[in-house]
Amino acid sequence: MTLLLIVLIPLLGALLVPVAAARGRMGAAWMAGALTATALGLLLSLAPQVFAGEILVSSWAWMADIGLYFSFRLDGLGLLFALLILGIGLLVILYATYYLSPKDSMPKFFAYMMLFMGAMLGVVLSENLILLLIFWELTSLTSFLLVSFWRHRSDARQGARMALAVTGGGGLCLLAGILLLGEIVGSYELSVVLASAELIQNHDLYAPALVLILLGAFTKSAQFPFHFWLPHAMAAPTPVSAYLHSATMVKAGVFLLARMHPALSGGDLWFYLVTAAGLVTLVFAAYVALFRHDIKGLLAYSTISHLGLITLLFGFGTPLAAVAGVFHIINHAIFKASLFMAAGIIDHEAGTRDMRRLSGLFKYMPYTAVLAMVAAAAMAGVPLLNGFLSKEMFFVETLALQRLDEWAWLIPALATLAGVFAVAYSLRFIHDVFFNGEPKNLPKVPHEPPRWMKIPVEVLVTLCLLVGVFPAFTVGPLLATAAGGVLQAPLPEYSLAIWHGFNEAIVMSLVALVGGVLFYLLRHRLFALHARLSPGEFGAKQVFDGLIRGLLNTSRCITHLLENGSLQRYMALLVGAAITVGIYAAAQHGAVNFSMSGTSIPINGVAIAILVGLILAGLGTVILHRHRLPALVMLGVVGLCVSLLFVYFSAPDLALTQLSVEVVTIILLLLALHFMPQEAKADSGSGRRWRDALLAGGAGIGVAGLTWAVLTSPFETLSGFYLEQSVPGGGGTNVVNVILVDFRGFDTFGEITVLAIAAIGIHALLQNLLIKPNEPGRYGWAPAKPPLLLEVISRPLLPLALMVAVYLMLRGHNEPGGGFIAGLVVGIALVMQYLASGVEWTQARLRVDYFKVIAVGLILSLLTGVASWIWGYPFMTTTFTYLYWPVVGKFEVASAMVFDLGVFLTVVGITMVILAELGKLSGPLAPRPVQNKGESR
Amino acid sequence: MSIVKRLLPHPIFSLVLLMVWLLLNNTLSAGHILLGSIIALVLPWATAGFWADRLHLHKPGLALRFLLLVLWDITVANIQVAKLILSPRSKLRPAFVHYPLDMDNDFAITVLAATISLTPGTVSIDVSSDHRTLLVHGLDVGDEAALIAEIKSRYEAPIKEIFGC
Amino acid sequence: MLDIIISIFLILGAGFALVGSIGLLRLPDFYTRLHGPTKATTLGLGALLIASMIYFSSRGEVSLHELLVTLFLFMTAPVSAHLLAKAALHLRIRSEVDLPKDEQSKP
Amino acid sequence: MEILISTAIGFLVACGIYLMLRARTMDVVIGLTLLSYAVNLFLFASGRLTSNAAALISPDAVVYADPLPQALVLTAIVIGFGMTAFLVVLAIRAFGDLGNDHVDGEAGK
Amino acid sequence: MMGHWLIVPVLLPMVAAILMLLTARMGRAVERSISLLSMLGLVAVSTVLLNASLSGDYQVYALGNWVAPFGIVLVLDRLSALMVLLTSVLALFSLLYACNGQDREGRHFHVLFHMQLMGLNGAFLTGDLFNLFVFFEILLIASYGLLLHGGGPLRSRAGLHYVILNLAGSALFLIGVGTIYGMLGTLNMADLAVKVAEANPEQLRLIHISALLLMVVFGLKAALLPLYFWLPSAYSSASAPVAALFAIMTKVGVYSIIRIFMLVFGIEAGVLSNLAQPWLLPLGLVTLALGAFGVLSSRCLRKQVAYLVVVSVGTLIAGVGLLTVESMAASLYYLVHSTLITGGLFLLADLIARQRGDVGSELRIGPTVTQPLLLSTMFFIAALAVVGLPPLSGFIGKLLLLQAAVQQPSVVWFWSVILIASFFALIALSRTGSALFLKTDDTATTGVRAGGASLLAVTALLLSSPLLAVYGDAVSGFTTATAEQLMAPMQYIEGVLGPQQSPMVSRMGGEQ
Amino acid sequence: MLANAILIAMALIILALVLNIWRVVIGPDITDRILALDTLYINAIALLVLLGIHMTSAAYFEAALLIAMIGFIGTTALCKYLLRGDIIE
Numbered sequence A: 001m002t003l004l005l006i007v008l009i010p011l012l013g014a015l016l017v018p019v020a021a022a023r024g025r026m027g028a029a030w031m032a033g034a035l036t037a038t039a040l041g042l043l044l045s046l047a048p049q050v051f052a053g054e055i056l057v058s059s060w061a062w063m064a065d066i067g068l069y070f071s072f073r074l075d076g077l078g079l080l081f082a083l084l085i086l087g088i089g090l091l092v093i094l095y096a097t098y099y100l101s102p103k104d105s106m107p108k109f110f111a112y113m114m115l116f117m118g119a120m121l122g123v124v125l126s127e128n129l130i131l132l133l134i135f136w137e138l139t140s141l142t143s144f145l146l147v148s149f150w151r152h153r154s155d156a157r158q159g160a161r162m163a164l165a166v167t168g169g170g171g172l173c174l175l176a177g178i179l180l181l182g183e184i185v186g187s188y189e190l191s192v193v194l195a196s197a198e199l200i201q202n203h204d205l206y207a208p209a210l211v212l213i214l215l216g217a218f219t220k221s222a223q224f225p226f227h228f229w230l231p232h233a234m235a236a237p238t239p240v241s242a243y244l245h246s247a248t249m250v251k252a253g254v255f256l257l258a259r260m261h262p263a264l265s266g267g268d269l270w271f272y273l274v275t276a277a278g279l280v281t282l283v284f285a286a287y288v289a290l291f292r293h294d295i296k297g298l299l300a301y302s303t304i305s306h307l308g309l310i311t312l313l314f315g316f317g318t319p320l321a322a323v324a325g326v327f328h329i330i331n332h333a334i335f336k337a338s339l340f341m342a343a344g345i346i347d348h349e350a351g352t353r354d355m356r357r358l359s360g361l362f363k364y365m366p367y368t369a370v371l372a373m374v375a376a377a378a379m380a381g382v383p384l385l386n387g388f389l390s391k392e393m394f395f396v397e398t399l400a401l402q403r404l405d406e407w408a409w410l411i412p413a414l415a416t417l418a419g420v421f422a423v424a425y426s427l428r429f430i431h432d433v434f435f436n437g438e439p440k441n442l443p444k445v446p447h448e449p450p451r452w453m454k455i456p457v458e459v460l461v462t463l464c465l466l467v468g469v470f471p472a473f474t475v476g477p478l479l480a481t482a483a484g485g486v487l488q489a490p491l492p493e494y495s496l497a498i499w500h501g502f503n504e505a506i507v508m509s510l511v512a513l514v515g516g517v518l519f520y521l522l523r524h525r526l527f528a529l530h531a532r533l534s535p536g537e538f539g540a541k542q543v544f545d546g547l548i549r550g551l552l553n554t555s556r557c558i559t560h561l562l563e564n565g566s567l568q569r570y571m572a573l574l575v576g577a578a579i580t581v582g583i584y585a586a587a588q589h590g591a592v593n594f595s596m597s598g599t600s601i602p603i604n605g606v607a608i609a610i611l612v613g614l615i616l617a618g619l620g621t622v623i624l625h626r627h628r629l630p631a632l633v634m635l636g637v638v639g640l641c642v643s644l645l646f647v648y649f650s651a652p653d654l655a656l657t658q659l660s661v662e663v664v665t666i667i668l669l670l671l672a673l674h675f676m677p678q679e680a681k682a683d684s685g686s687g688r689r690w691r692d693a694l695l696a697g698g699a700g701i702g703v704a705g706l707t708w709a710v711l712t713s714p715f716e717t718l719s720g721f722y723l724e725q726s727v728p729g730g731g732g733t734n735v736v737n738v739i740l741v742d743f744r745g746f747d748t749f750g751e752i753t754v755l756a757i758a759a760i761g762i763h764a765l766l767q768n769l770l771i772k773p774n775e776p777g778r779y780g781w782a783p784a785k786p787p788l789l790l791e792v793i794s795r796p797l798l799p800l801a802l803m804v805a806v807y808l809m810l811r812g813h814n815e816p817g818g819g820f821i822a823g824l825v826v827g828i829a830l831v832m833q834y835l836a837s838g839v840e841w842t843q844a845r846l847r848v849d850y851f852k853v854i855a856v857g858l859i860l861s862l863l864t865g866v867a868s869w870i871w872g873y874p875f876m877t878t879t880f881t882y883l884y885w886p887v888v889g890k891f892e893v894a895s896a897m898v899f900d901l902g903v904f905l906t907v908v909g910i911t912m913v914i915l916a917e918l919g920k921l922s923g924p925l926a927p928r929p930v931q932n933k934g935e936s937r
Numbered sequence B: 001m002s003i004v005k006r007l008l009p010h011p012i013f014s015l016v017l018l019m020v021w022l023l024l025n026n027t028l029s030a031g032h033i034l035l036g037s038i039i040a041l042v043l044p045w046a047t048a049g050f051w052a053d054r055l056h057l058h059k060p061g062l063a064l065r066f067l068l069l070v071l072w073d074i075t076v077a078n079i080q081v082a083k084l085i086l087s088p089r090s091k092l093r094p095a096f097v098h099y100p101l102d103m104d105n106d107f108a109i110t111v112l113a114a115t116i117s118l119t120p121g122t123v124s125i126d127v128s129s130d131h132r133t134l135l136v137h138g139l140d141v142g143d144e145a146a147l148i149a150e151i152k153s154r155y156e157a158p159i160k161e162i163f164g165c
Numbered sequence C: 001m002l003d004i005i006i007s008i009f010l011i012l013g014a015g016f017a018l019v020g021s022i023g024l025l026r027l028p029d030f031y032t033r034l035h036g037p038t039k040a041t042t043l044g045l046g047a048l049l050i051a052s053m054i055y056f057s058s059r060g061e062v063s064l065h066e067l068l069v070t071l072f073l074f075m076t077a078p079v080s081a082h083l084l085a086k087a088a089l090h091l092r093i094r095s096e097v098d099l100p101k102d103e104q105s106k107p
Numbered sequence D: 001m002e003i004l005i006s007t008a009i010g011f012l013v014a015c016g017i018y019l020m021l022r023a024r025t026m027d028v029v030i031g032l033t034l035l036s037y038a039v040n041l042f043l044f045a046s047g048r049l050t051s052n053a054a055a056l057i058s059p060d061a062v063v064y065a066d067p068l069p070q071a072l073v074l075t076a077i078v079i080g081f082g083m084t085a086f087l088v089v090l091a092i093r094a095f096g097d098l099g100n101d102h103v104d105g106e107a108g109k
Numbered sequence E: 001m002m003g004h005w006l007i008v009p010v011l012l013p014m015v016a017a018i019l020m021l022l023t024a025r026m027g028r029a030v031e032r033s034i035s036l037l038s039m040l041g042l043v044a045v046s047t048v049l050l051n052a053s054l055s056g057d058y059q060v061y062a063l064g065n066w067v068a069p070f071g072i073v074l075v076l077d078r079l080s081a082l083m084v085l086l087t088s089v090l091a092l093f094s095l096l097y098a099c100n101g102q103d104r105e106g107r108h109f110h111v112l113f114h115m116q117l118m119g120l121n122g123a124f125l126t127g128d129l130f131n132l133f134v135f136f137e138i139l140l141i142a143s144y145g146l147l148l149h150g151g152g153p154l155r156s157r158a159g160l161h162y163v164i165l166n167l168a169g170s171a172l173f174l175i176g177v178g179t180i181y182g183m184l185g186t187l188n189m190a191d192l193a194v195k196v197a198e199a200n201p202e203q204l205r206l207i208h209i210s211a212l213l214l215m216v217v218f219g220l221k222a223a224l225l226p227l228y229f230w231l232p233s234a235y236s237s238a239s240a241p242v243a244a245l246f247a248i249m250t251k252v253g254v255y256s257i258i259r260i261f262m263l264v265f266g267i268e269a270g271v272l273s274n275l276a277q278p279w280l281l282p283l284g285l286v287t288l289a290l291g292a293f294g295v296l297s298s299r300c301l302r303k304q305v306a307y308l309v310v311v312s313v314g315t316l317i318a319g320v321g322l323l324t325v326e327s328m329a330a331s332l333y334y335l336v337h338s339t340l341i342t343g344g345l346f347l348l349a350d351l352i353a354r355q356r357g358d359v360g361s362e363l364r365i366g367p368t369v370t371q372p373l374l375l376s377t378m379f380f381i382a383a384l385a386v387v388g389l390p391p392l393s394g395f396i397g398k399l400l401l402l403q404a405a406v407q408q409p410s411v412v413w414f415w416s417v418i419l420i421a422s423f424f425a426l427i428a429l430s431r432t433g434s435a436l437f438l439k440t441d442d443t444a445t446t447g448v449r450a451g452g453a454s455l456l457a458v459t460a461l462l463l464s465s466p467l468l469a470v471y472g473d474a475v476s477g478f479t480t481a482t483a484e485q486l487m488a489p490m491q492y493i494e495g496v497l498g499p500q501q502s503p504m505v506s507r508m509g510g511e512q
Numbered sequence F: 001m002l003a004n005a006i007l008i009a010m011a012l013i014i015l016a017l018v019l020n021i022w023r024v025v026i027g028p029d030i031t032d033r034i035l036a037l038d039t040l041y042i043n044a045i046a047l048l049v050l051l052g053i054h055m056t057s058a059a060y061f062e063a064a065l066l067i068a069m070i071g072f073i074g075t076t077a078l079c080k081y082l083l084r085g086d087i088i089e
Ligand code: NA
Pocket: A918, A919, A920, A921, A922, A923, F086, F087, F088, F089
């Protein structure tokens, strides 16, 4: 529980800090400090157990099925890191309180800071690897927030994005690696994983898992070639750099190496990968650090180099190297954090971090200068300071390495070279900033910082000294415990003495010191040489930016190539997809059998004539399609032929429906043609037309083949049930109608809903549409007065058509007809009135809100459905009975007829809404443009 | 009387509708006569707004005779037209004829125009906006005046009588 | 006997319908073509419907509902022809003889 | 007969799709209508085709046309009508909004 | 027995829509009240249904009291219950957001909205293939209206594309249905499953064709390669609450693929079992990859979110394509997450755009938003969730998917594409966040503040992500049970048709 | 006798139908096409009547009636369009 609290307190702090900020700027700082101190106190309360060799684990199930637990672990390694995080965190909070300017939002800063702290604690205290990964990615995210804290600076934004891209991307690799590891081991719990070294390293998945995990570690710890994000993250406020980029976040990578050391290390793959990365980073970054003019840049590259050193040590895979690695983690955290803080002070008080302008600051801020010089000396590996000790251990380990045979000299040599560089850049930092003449053009006169800003630096520098002088006494127990945590095994023999005698390592240190001084003295020629060798800025950022830019350009290219905004393309793809899957499926299941044995439809002249007519009319429509009106007439022919086919093949209801729908469609299209172009030029080239013809032909052949195959296969259907049940169960002899209103009445219910929605949608669509009708043709329009004969004939037609509708409606259940067709007939009859006499005249006589008609129709059908609930039957259960009345005789009453009446009303309403709305677009009731605005289109 | 008038605005038409209903259902059963009557009464009443004025049939007997005449003419006319269609093109003497109207009742004009269209070699094309002339297209017009005269006597006169205008 | 009458009506009706359609194809201009369908085809259909009435009435119940279709066609065919001709005139569709002056085309 | 029916349906599909691949909204509407005709016929044919079969239940009927596809086609026709109506109005709307009848809203591409 | 509850998700929205039509003259307040009340009712009913589905039994509602396969049945299983509830929750908050004013930008918003819900719920509940078509059409026609809600050239153009493509898709649907009916003579899905398994060798070819044609149709709705190109402009031009609701629309396609290809062509379909497998995984992965490129290439937040929808579909389909219980369970978890989050993101994008004046949701320099802290926090959470970064639901979903794939032969592809796409999304969204909230010019803010209802809506949708993560165990337990149910089509068949008996068959006229 | 007469009549009507479709295709003017479509509707009714007699079925009547109605309305709408552009004014 305490463990959980240690992680939760800072995370909750992210919420509490802004709350506390209500009491002023300092409130946030106090809250942050208090919470950190609390967590630190809790941690220390657990420390004795850990020192006693216990591993504390507490666990709660989160998603046990996939091995995800809220489980935390405190062992030596975790304790060390948690101490660093909380201890340095406390110092950074103190420092930041004075560092931040009044313009910066303190609550926001500390909230982010606490969030980061919690995430970082989570990383180092997780027992579950997935949980570790979760916190791992959280550190990347919070670092994004912190680096981009000064959001108006473009370098801050870019640096934050770059850091997030690299570390976040590495996190994804780590996720994959952890999942593979979990797959190998069968658990994500560290206690299990760390005990399964043999299983893991002999598994086929070991190599990919290792590579992926290392990618995660290397990106986070800025190992070459992923190092470049760290210098750019220096755009962050300095407390952030001091905290994240020296002591904590970048250490997460090496923490991971340490954490996984027992499980993954030892093999050749581990050795070569980790060592190579570490070595290259160590030397390369140290060299680059020399040429940074920005203090923070220098420190950043120095950090990278030191991380390389630690990585290199873990790469050796030996217990002693691991101890050295842990020791250097501690030392580096201490001196680098203090150096960053010092750099921050200099920046804060002198207004720049450019070493070409900063000089002779010793005079202005001697106290800070001394602190910085001690820390820099520790960084350089000067004896009696903490850095020296771990560096010595490092040199010893490079020499002790057995693996490289005749190349064994390489690592010590390069390590020494890196030592030379380290001394040189440390010297440059001290000399260039604090001595080397007078400052040049500083924005302000530098002076010592406020008292409280120095305290954190003092504490850390004191630690440098104490550890450097009394290593065994000060850091000994912690190092032992932590190293034990890394190894998960008894510690090897090592000694923390300042002096181990005059050995090779001392020689290396001396070479580094002397060489470093020489190097610094020769720096002017070196700078010139460097400038000649690498003109312009040094590569990695450019490479990264280029990659990102390339990625963006590629994705824009791909996206615009695919989603090019052309419906014709999308349609062609759809057709092509259908043809492709059709061909694919048709090619399965053996050879196609083209026997005519299945044919059974008798050959008949009428049918042939209708079909030929259909083909001719279809062809005519295509040929004429650019002349819309003739094409419409052809379309009428097609529709008629289809209806005739329905009649011929014994489907009168279909024919009736098709006919009535068709005429409404033609009227609709005519209404549209009043606004749309009637003639069109061919606007696709012949290539496009051929492509389309090919696609269309392919689809046509496909459907023809499908039809043929269906028509010639044997057939069993459940329709027998409908034929048997139509009269006894549905009370109607027109099976199609009984299916529509009873067996599958729910389809019809949906179908009229579709129509109703279409009408509603159309009504909505036409709102505020101002559109100019087509210009009249060569001879103008005929006068507005409707043709006399039409007007006269339309009057008796209305009641006649209504009567036909009643007829179709009433008998639909037993004979061809039904509510839908009847509804359309009424619709057509009413449209006739509109055609003959216009909207105004007709609407004056037809004061009906068509939407109400639709609503009533829908309600009727709905109520018929719901009524069956009363008798405990499911929705739309129908009933019918035969009544005997005198004179009238026997007649049937069926609830399905009420449903059909609903259908009828809905259809009437819909037809009228659609046609009347379109009709109203032009003519006397057309919407008028708003006068004062003058915008029409 | 006025109640009857209101309930039964178009008695003739209601009768026609009843007949239509019975024809539609192909029956003379009592139930359908009852149902048909109801519908035939309700529909004209419900659509009353769409009717300009009541239809006056002054001479029903003449109307019936006129109907038979027209049917006969249609039959004869068709045989003539069939001949014209199947004969060589040069035999056609098409022409547009302006036929002066002596009626001003819209319904009567419509009936006349329809009759002209259904009978020998003529189609009525247009009514002038002042309703004074009817434009007729003839398929085989020898003498324009004779054609006008024949229409006048054979069709327009009885129609004028029937509708009393 | 009844069969013969029906057959005559059938052949006559279909013949007239065909003649109307031949006229539609064969006659020289739109205004002359208009005559074919309005008369021959309508009458042809009338004959066919009579045949149908006799046929169905002869095999059981009296069937007169074909009358309705006939009635409807005779009511509407002149109007269709009228509208078509009016439209043609308005569009100044080519004619073998001079078109009458179109009173509507005047502004 | 099957071959001719299949050919006609396939041909209508081809015509419909060719028009749906055109660049002007009206062409697409017409193509869609053709395609709907073809699809309805196909759906109808899926219950096999019978001429002179009884459409209504009667004691002396021997063969019935499969009623189920007919009901389905009816539904499909009606839905197709609603859809076409909407598309037509949308075409007008787009013409009004965009000033041309190109399906991509850009004149003379 | 659930009684009549099963049909309420279909009827309730319709009743609300009719009521709103009838009370159209009584003003917006009445309309909104009806709309919201009905919506709340729907959420309640959906919850009841989900609760009922937990038992694992199949609830069957035989419409018109005609038993399957003759009548149409509604079937409630875990999957349909989940989809209905998900729809209701998403819709509730979309509606709430719309009530802040966007429902006034055109006519009939609420009516169309409820009709769309009716269509969605019907599609999720129906057990009949043709009825599925009908409900597809209902939800589509309503979606056409909604997409065009508010008008304007952009919407008209996107609407044309969307409508025309879907109409072609509907035609294809009918061809597929016709073919399968022509072979098997039935439409009930359970019955189809029985008959597909018993199909003659000569029938296999056509059944196979029909199955794949249906897959194309569903792929079009789901926005699967190569049929997703309509989506970005359609979704990005729709008004925010509509776009948010549309987050469920692609899932209808996914649902249909799952339903049909797990039940009818599932593991027990004989020769035709697992028909979809060779297609779904590669198509899903390529869709995902191309969607990720789209996310990167977007210069506008709304478009970017639209592409994130494509990404989510690709992920889902790839997961479904693995065809294991684990992958299915993971996909369903991911489905819930991605629907709610992309929905929330559409709304959030609108909130942001409204505070950026003329710049709107374009990813270029503009004024600072009026409520920077609030909106940037919301965006940060949404971005985390949608990219799949810890600790939110997107991460859990991806974790489940990756784990499910680990033993599959395709694991390398699957992992690479998913992880690289996540990486791309991470890059893209960090750029977006930077462009929206970090890089601002000095022009004055618009002063528009987000109203309470819209904030509530966005917050609630975004809050779903942490909740899904915290209750990950429960949710993934449910989706695992759902996946197990899906993997046992025989249970469904027996649930609908009763203990297996051969349904009444009679020979029809056209047959020899 | 009657059967033969029906067949002959059908042949004649089919020929008429084909001629009508041909006229729709060749035009030349829009009015020609509309006229041909109108005629096609009437001939279609004729065909249905013949089919009805041929099959001794009254099921064709409704279709015939409806064709008569919609043929007229279709022609009316098309002509009104030619005359006025705006068919519903
Ligand atoms: Na108008």
